[in-house]
Amino acid sequence: MECLTLRELQTIAYESTGREVGDADTYKDIDDWAKRLWGNGEAMDQERDQSEERRLNNHASVREEWESKFENLDMQRVMNRKRKQEDVEMSC
Numbered sequence: 001m002e003c004l005t006l007r008e009l010q011t012i013a014y015e016s017t018g019r020e021v022g023d024a025d026t027y028k029d030i031d032d033w034a035k036r037l038w039g040n041g042e043a044m045d046q047e048r049d050q051s052e053e054r055r056l057n058n059h060a061s062v063r064e065e066w067e068s069k070f071e072n073l074d075m076q077r078v079m080n081r082k083r084k085q086e087d088v089e090m091s092c
Helices: 006-016 028-038 040-092
Strands: none
Touching: none
């Protein structure tokens, strides 16, 4: 059994569908889509990477939200201390 290269298989596919190899650039977007769909799990890897990126972004936004809450609490404590000191100084 003779092994065919990818290029030879692609040429056969083009000929069987009525396309010529010279038309390949015209259909590049379709070829790219097919490669992503069937190519070595790359589409799955890309989807997994996007999912991980969303999870990390969500984690970062939750962290920022809590940091902001803690900063606000710290500011309130500082303001309360200043008020107490002013009250003490004014009572003298």
